[in-house]
Amino acid sequence: MLRGRATRGASLSKSIKTEAFIPRSRLEALTDGVFAFAMTLLVVNIELPEGFEPKSNQEFLARLAGLSDTFIAYLITFFVLVSFWFGRARETGEPEMASAAYAWAVLLHLLSVTFLPFSMLAVGRYDVPASIWIYGANMILLSLSAIAISRIAERDSGRSRVPSGIVELGVLIVSAVLSMATSLFAPDYAMLLYLLNLASPLVARAVYRR
Helix, strand or coil, X not given: CHHHHHHHHHHHHHHHCCCEXXXXXXXXXXXXXXXXXXXXXXXXXXXXXXXXXXCCHHHHHHHHHCCHHHHHHHHHHHHHHHHHHHHXXXXXXXXXXXXXXXXXXXXXXXXXXXXXXXXXHHHHHCCCHHHXXXXXXXXXXXXXXXXXXXXXXXXXXXXXXXXXXXXXXXXXXXXXXXXXXXXXXXXXXXXXXXXXXXXXXXXXXXXXXX
């Protein structure tokens, strides 16, 4: 009887096992390339206007000061990308072959990564709420796709991955929503709401200790 149960359990585990779709190493190589390219494009978007020819250091520094919004957007976006890349690089214990659902979740995540340089360019150049909404929506999609990757990996491997960064991603989503809301009445300060993510490690520690 016990043997029969074991046989049924083995057959059940086989039936719920996801089918291999693509080597995970190929997705990792693509991920590294996309992140590197996106990080490079970020700094390319910081540019002075064509035809600008400063006559003195004061004039040059004054023009650089006018790019403060772009610099803030660049720093926030760069460190967000770094944190997501760290999260992907630290993933261990996953099967060598990825399922179709996992692969598509990674591709959706990379889609949001490739869109970040444009989002940064929009929020750096145009001081209007719509640009901040685009940036915030990009951050939310980035976070939700990362959560999807984590959940699908848990399902495919059959084991929990705690802590899996859900709390940190939640803080990023909250800061994006608050930034988008703040842009309606104080767009000059909306991007500063992303500084809330500096407290995400403390929030995560408090949650994981419970």
